[in-house]
Amino acid sequence: MDLLGIYLDDHPAGAAAATERACRRARTTGDRVLGDALGPVGAETARDRAAFGIMRLGAPVPGWRTLRCLAPAEGRLDVHRLGSLIERAERQRDVLEEWRVRRAGTALRGG
Numbered sequence: 046m047d048l049l050g051i052y053l054d055d056h057p058a059g060a061a062a063a064t065e066r067a068c069r070r071a072r073t074t075g076d077r078v079l080g081d082a083l084g085p086v087g088a089e090t091a092r093d094r095a096a097f098g099i100m101r102l103g104a105p106v107p108g109w110r111t112l113r114c115l116a117p118a119e120g121r122l123d124v125h126r127l128g129s130l131i132e133r134a135e136r137q138r139d140v141l142e143e144w145r146v147r148r149a150g151t152a153l154r155g156g
Contacts, residue, residue, distance in 0.1 A: 064090045090105075
């Protein structure tokens, strides 16, 4: 059984939906600043997903780290590429968290 293959194929439908949601939100939000923040996240996750077939918006870092741990024994994985994906996913997570906190504050203040 190819466990790495199973791992890489585990969440493609969810990844596609999350990527599309970020891209759609970036295009349709009435908040230009939010749209400008989400646009790159959606585009990057689409590229990352295409490269490896997994990406759940908001939770990719553990997946990339797991793959990086497997990389030395698995010739199909590039340690340096995975390092770049981890860094980008951490930045994406920070952008999303910043906007989640902003929106929560706005909602809790009633506006």
